[in-house]
Structures are given as structure tokens and as C-alpha cells.
Amino acid sequence: MTEETTIPAATAAPLLEPRDGIPPVIDNPDDLAKVIHDFAKGEGPVAVDAERASGYRYSSKAYLVQLRRAGAGSALIDPTACPDLTELDLALADAEIVLHAASQDLPCLAELGFRPRKLFDTELAGRLLGYERVGLGTMVETVLGYRLEKGHSAADWSTRPLPEDWLRYAVLDVEVLVELRDALHQQLAEAGKLAWAQEEFAAVLNAPPPAPRADPWRRTSGIHKVRSLRGLAVVRELWYLRDDIAREADLAPGRVLPDSAIVTAALELPRTTKALTEITPFTGRSARKHLREWLAAVGRARSLPESELPQPSMHGDGPPPTNRWADRDPAAARRLAAARAVVAALADEHHMPTENLLQPDAVRRLSWEPPEVLDDEHVTARLRELGARSWQIALTARPLAKALARLRTKSDA
Template identity: 80%
Template sequence: MIEPEVQPLLEPREGIPPVIRDGKALAAVIDAFARGSGPVAVDAERASGYRYSGRAYLVQLRRAGAGTALVDPVGCPDLSALDRALADTEVVLHAATQDLPCLTELGLRPRRLFDTELAGRLLGYERVGLGTMVELVLRLRLEKGHSAADWSKRPLPEDWLRYAALDVEVLVELRDALHAELTAAGKLGWAMEEFAAVLAAPAVLPRSDPWRRTSGIHRVRTLRGLAVVRELWTLRDKVAQAADLAPGRVLPDSAIVQAALDQPRTTKALTEISPFVGRAARRHLDGWLAAVARARNLPDSALPQPVGPGDGPPPANRWADRDPAAARRLAAARAVVAALADEHRMPTENLLQPDTVRRLMWEPPAEASAEAIAVRLRELGARQWQISLTARPLAKALERLEIKGEL
């Protein structure tokens, strides 16, 4: 069968809608979308890499009977009235976990979700970006050139607005096609469980010691050097937050790491590290140098200590030395999950999260029955469809190891 030719999607059907910037215009949009029918497609544009926060700078919506709306959250920061109007409506998002936090900040909290990216993963699509999915499923080509743009810019250029409107232009059509594929594959129930789990997931808590995530920190081998990283990272974060700039635009991680290695004592020595002479960094030279000096003068008791073990199992590459039986359990479990994922045409991580497999195999139930493993998987957050597919095969794999005397 010859695939139909891919057609470029160049213009929104009703043209580029005006940007909604005030309460009066927003009220008209809310009324139109309340009177619309079917699911509502939603997307949000942020300024990641440009601004400190992850807030939305444009929200796009489309619904049958209402058309497309482009809402500027700077002028309309409260979308709770729209949320109430859509309370019983299924919201279609692509990669929902990326957009839900910034939508929640605006008061838009979906109760029913269809995530087209997650649906694609469950259906075994190898590439699940929106542009790729639209092309593979609907035979339409989306222009994706502005995905990494600075959406905090005002006014937004017309070609950006066109791009934004097109992102929701066929999202409901994509949802409908994937819904049919999930139904035909017997995976619709699985997808509904996954979508519900996305909505029910708790907010991500701030990391403890986030400075330890500095790129390249593995090069810093001394506690004094780690103190320099901590002081510079903390100062950079304060500067970035005050200026609403992405931290990397104030000072790149590479500069922080190099300063931790060199520990400069003078402004001249500091500016020999090239990123410190960048426009944003140069404004705070005295502060950077003072931060390095603070770290250098800390008493040993105040230096950051090496990270201790977390609450989970050790890295898998250490299992063979620490607990050979656990390493054999993990290898067997990974083989089972990989075979099942291949059978059901989906990534292994969507069938069962790698961390779930590790935790289960590091501390398995005392009685490794299918029922006991199902209980443990549920405790670890696995969905029922995942448990139904994996609990019994995992139990059989452990039983085989026990019979062979490898446990």
C-alpha cells in the first residue's frame, strides 16, 4: 500500500487569531470554548534557556466550534475561569508533563487528559515528537523552527504566532487517530491508566543541594573546591532570579567548575577564566570573587561533605560485588521486561520503570510469588496494567533462579 504524500501544514484554517491580552477578550474566549464541543487541544510556550522561571508566555487552545485562541499569560495570568468552563472536558496535550506545571500556575488544571506523546510511546512509535507524530499519523508536516525561541519577547513576531497556532491545529485529529490505534491494539485501557497517573502525580519537590547538579562537577575533587561550586552556584541563582534570566545566561556551569579548580584570588585571575568577562557575569565580578574567598576561608567543619547513599539501591554496576544474588535477579528481571516490552511494542521504561525494577530486585518479597510481587509493584507506583503483564513472568524468573540454586 502506497502511503499518501506528506502535505505541509502552512497556515491555520481560520488564519492567525489575535492574541488575547486582557480580561474582556479572555471572557469572550471562555464563552466560545464553553459552547464548543469535544476535546480541547492545549499547548504552552515557555522561555526555557532565556528566563529563570518555567512560566508560560503563550497558551494555545483549540476546540471544535470555538476555533483557535492564543492567550498571553502576561496580560491574562489567571485562567481559572477557563478551567471551570472546561472542567468536564478532555484536554489533549503532547508531552503533558512538560506543560502541566506552567498551566497549573495559571489555574488551568485538567481533570481528563489525553497525552499524544505518551500514546505514541505505548503504540511503539520510535520517534514521538509532535512534528514526527503528525507526519507519520496524519501525513501532514509541521514547521518546528521556533520551539526553542524566547517566548518572553514582546511583541511576538507573526511567524511565531503562526507556528504556535499550528501546534494545536491538528492535535485533536492526532488524538482521534491514536485513540483508534490504541483501541485496535487493546491498549486503550493502559493509556487511560497512564494519563490518570500523569494527572495524579505529586508536584516535583525541589532538590536538596541543587548545586551538586552543576555540569562538570565531577572534575572537582576536593571539599574546598565543592565549597567554591556551592558559593558561586548560590550567588548565580540569586542574581538569575532577581534578573529573571536563565542561570546559564548569567554564568555558565563551566565557569563555576573552572573557578573551583583554580580558586582565583584576584579580579585579574578571575577574568582569565573567559566566561567571567561576559556581559552578564562582568557586572558581578566583586561578588564572584567574594564567593570564592568565602569558600576558601570556610572552616573544615563547614565544607560540603560527599554525598551519602540515597534511599534506593546502589548503582546497578556495583551489585555484582555487593550482592551477587541481587545482580542475578536484576539481570533476569531486565530480560523479562525487555522481552515483554518487545512483545507489546513499547519502550521498556513505559512497561516498567527501571527504578521500579531495581528496587524490586534489590529487596524482593520474602515469598517471590506473583501475588507478592504484584503487591510490591503496586507499592512502588506501578499501574495495574503493568502489574498484570509483569508480575507473573517476574515471579517465574525468580523461581527459575531459585531452582538453579543461584539465589
Template identity: 75%
Template structure:
């Protein structure tokens, strides 16, 4: 789209807002329609992140030529495997697929082939790849994005939310078609297909052994007794959040956990003097919070958490210069190679080669830094064939010079 072209607001779905499908009979009709439709299937899902526990889908939207748009409530219909089977041979079009695939998998919708319009935009060098921006830039249409952060567990869903949800898949296939042509014209289509396949093949993440260590602000906590308080409060909050089906941050913010670990309150009064504990939900469980702090204070030394978990990866890059100056030089050289290549191919460096692969390669390089051993190491680190073909020789040369 050029600057002179007029941007057209996309205000209503072409066939109007479809009714939300909430029963098996309605789902069966959707399955029949989409089984006989044509071409790719646009799919999106709405969650209630920040409101509910976990990241389950609360609305699934689909659109296909010849089938129209469907809005499905997975709260009432938690098994979409029949729909998945009906479109099994079709290409599924998503935007930022890695965000939606986990919750779609939970309801039995698992694509075999996929086109990710956000990832395509990154490979093509678009500076901003949000769906609204991409639709406007590529198609000259403006999507209203006012409800992306809404509480989609709300029932019944307001009409303007449903309009927004239907519009999210309204032109997704059209966007895919233009991006597909651009990928083909730029010689990047095979790269994109490898990336899409890699996203689909990515296994579900294994649960973290110590998820409480992800508490925002935990870096301020300097001793193991205080870390034990973080662990106990985090665990208590998680149990309450799971039971009440609330996002943990709505039960107790991370800031409250960290402040309590630093202040070590011994009474309810001391807890109430911490501003982050003054929220209505936090006040409701004062006895639980105080009991968690008391448990941490009473733990024997041999049950206190270690300051840091052992890691199989390299240390943070900002420490390399002190710990291993040679590795720091390798990292700088490799990053420079990837940055130059990324600029040449008009894409972000992190899409040309994963930053973690660069760090691991340069922290512990193969003994032989020839092109083939470097390529094998990159492959073992998850790099795709197209990435290895572009980077292995130049990385080999850079490492061999040091």
C-alpha cells in the same frame, strides 16, 4: 501513512492567526466560546526555557471544535481558572503533557481528564514521538517546528511565531482521534488511560535539598572544599538569576562554576583567565564570584558539604556487580524479562515498567518472591495495574530461579 502518500505542508491555521488575548474582556469571550464548543480541547504552552528564570508559560494555545483557536498571553492574564472551569468536563489533549502541566497549573489551568499524544505514540510503538513527526507519520501533514526553542518572553511576539503556535494545536485533536482508534484496536486503550491518569495525579516535585549538586560536570570535583566553592557560586548565581529573571546558565555557565572549584582563583585576574568567566554577564558580577569563592575557602571544616547525600534508593547499577553480585544478577534477569515483554507489546521498555521500579525491586526484593508479593512491591513503587498484570508473574518466576 504509507510511503506513497504525499506529505502536505501545514502552513496556515484554518481561520488565520487569531489575535493574542491580553485583557480580561478578551479572556471572557474565549471562556464563552470554549464553554459552548464541542469535544476535546487541544492545549499547548510556550515557555522561555534557557532565557528566563523558571519554566513559566509565556503563551497558552487552545483549540476546540465550535470555538476555533485562542492564543492567550499569561503574562497579562495570569489566572486562567475561569477557562479551566469552562472546559472542566472536557478531555484535554496535550503532547508531552508532563512538560506543560506544571506551567499550566501555575496559571490555574488543571485538567481533570487528559489524552497525551506523545505517550500514546510510545505505547503504540512509534519510533519517533515528537509532535511534528507524529503529525507527519499519522496524518500526512508537515508542521514547521522552527520556533520551539525561541525566547517566548519576547514582546510583541512576531507573527511567524504566532502562526507556529496556532499550528501546534491546529490538528492535535485529529491526531488524538487516530491514536485513540489505534489504542483501542491494539487493546492498549485501558493501559493508556491508566497512564494518563497517573500523569495527572503526579504531585509537583518537592524542591531538592541540595539543588547545586545538579551542576553539570560536578563529578570532576573530588574534595569537599571544592564542593563548597560549587555550592557558593551556584547559590550566588541563582540569586542573581532570580532577581534578573534570567536562566541561570545565561548568568554563568556550569562549566565556569566547576572550573573555578578546581582552580580556586584568589583574584579577579585569576577569574578572568578562566575562559568560561569571559562572557559579558559573567564579567558583570566578578566581585560576587570572587566573594563566593572566598567564602567557601574560609568555611570551617564542620560547615563543608558532604561528598554525597544519603539516598533511600539503590546505588548506580554499574556498581552492583562489586557491591552485591546477587542483586546484579536479579537486575539483569528482571531487565531481560521487561525487554522481552516490551518487544512483544511493541513499546519502549521504560514505558512497560519504570526503570527505577525495576532497580528498587531487584536491589531489595520481597522475602517471598511469589507473584502477589512482587505485584504488591511494584504497586508500592508506582507501577500501574496494567504494568503489574503484565510483569508480576514473569518477574516473580525470574527472581525465584536465582
């Protein structure tokens, strides 16, 4: 990063008020139609943001959508009142949509029928340019010299009516997003990384939805403390019960019952309501309503035959955890160390995080199961199978092939 691309924090000017004021929240079809008309007539990229209620609600749907475009100004749309944005999507089909950390917002926008065809992701651009901190507030401050207030980012946006200071914050999130896009676009072009960024943006847009996770209960925080199969059965029963309750109430699962309570119950295996309520989180307002159900879930786990108890975690069809490689396959562990060193050196040379130069999973899978022939052509084909983009392959395939071939030669000698 050069000094010319950053602005000292001490000189950043606070961005306190939207230049056009806070627009009214759109909550009816007539007003939405006017916004669509205005934005269709606007010019240039469209800044978009969405606010969810993560940590409060079970769903990850949007509770506010913010837009800004030259010639149209800013708009705030309430998706609970206007849940169909397909007409807006059609009106902006040819426009470039500017999002920050697009992969977070694209799913909830798609639920509303809004699916960008062209994307500029300011967070991803910042990563490719080597910015150490790529949060929106930091990027705006560093690149543009404005200081954004980020105090409401973790608010419960399902609240109605939304407080005025929250709406001000929401408008400011898109106020200078296109200006940030323009500055980063220029920096990408000057660094010779614009084509790389465009390929990354396209990959974000075209990424398939993640496959449902097998055994999602195994991601319970603190589950590593549970060593018995019977205890794992308790975790499983309580996790699925909590998930059903949370979905029905549209509450974040942790607000129904924290992970720590599930793990403690798995360790202590309570037999009575009294024993269960001695685990403090079970006395919380949401958890207390379902004491009988929690205890029944523990009872089901206690009574399962041995043959139905969950087994220790298996790791799908991918490589095992890398901390086991040295014991299971020392040659693979050496390949991984060599491949990581190559990627780290190239990432440093091109001023970006290693995970953006080449996905860590691709590095692991290439190292665990390399092609039989370690040359440019075969390593390129393997990386392409693993989802690497063309620009990533162009930078990494040959150095990786050389490093892995060198190791194989040494081991054969």
C-alpha cells in the same frame, strides 16, 4: 508498527497556514471572557499547548497558551496579561484536554489555574503504540501526513510583541492536535491498549509535584571533574550565588554564568579578580557585573573549616548506582539483570519502550530489595508500593516473580 499506521515522509504535505488564519492574541479580560464563552459552547476534546521561555528565563511559567476546539476555532492567550484562567478551567471542566507531552505543560498551566480533569497525551499514546520518534512534528507527519515547521520551539517566548511567524507556528501546534488524538485513540483501541493509555493519562494528571531536590548544586554539569572537597565547596557557593542572581533577574542560570565556569573555578581556586577573569566565561556581560561577588564566594569556600566542607554525594534512601551493584551485592546485580531481561522481552512483545512498560526505578528497587516471598502476590504488592500501574503489574508481576524465584533457587542450591 504496521505500514497502515504510518505515512511516508516524502508524501507529507506541509502545514503552512492555520485554516482560520492567525487569531488575535488575547490580552484583556473582555476578550478572554468571549473566548471562554466560545470554548464552553464548543464540542469535543480541546487541544491545548503552552510556550515557555526555557533557557532564557529563570521561571518555567507559560508566556503563551494556545487552544483549539470544534465549534470555537483557535485562540491565543497571553498569560502575562491574563494570568488567571480559572474561569476557562471551570468552563472546560467536563472536556477532555489534549496535550502533547503533558507533564511538561501541566505545571505552568496549573500556575494559571487551568487543571485538566480528563487528559489525552498524544506523546504518551505514541510511546505505548511503539512509535520510535514521538515529537509532535514527527507524530503529525507520520500519522496524519502533515509536515509542521518546528523552527520556533526553542524561542524566547517572553518576547513582546511576539513576531507573526511565531504566532503562526503556535497556532499550527494545536491545528491538528485533536485529529492526531482521534487517530491515536483508534490505534490504541485496535491494539488493545486503550485502557492502558487511560490509566497512564490518569497517572500523569494525579502525579504529585516533584519533591525539592536535595543539594541541587550537585547536578552542575561537569562536577565529576572536581575531586577535592574544597573544590566541591566552591561549586556549592558559586551555584547558590548564581541561583540568587538568576532568580532576581529572571534569567536562566546558564545565561548568568555557565556551569563550565563554575567547574573551572572549582578546579583552579582563583584568589584574585585577575585570576578569575582568566576563566573566559567570567568576562561575559552578565557574569562581569558580579565579579566581586563571584570572588567572594570562592573566598568563602576557601576559608571553610574542614568540618563544613561538603562530602561526596550520597544517594538518598534508594539503591546505589547500578554500576556498583556487582561489587556491593552480586546477588542483587544478578536479580537486576534478570528483571531487566524480563521487562525488555515483554516490552518488545508489546511494542513499546521498556520504561513505559515498567518504570526503571521500580525495576531497580524491586531487584535491590525484593519481597521475602517471591510469588505473584508478593511481587504484585511490591510493584504497587513502587507506583506501578495496574496494567503494568498485570503484565510483569508473574514473569518477574518467576525469574527472581528461579535465581533464588539457584543460589540456594
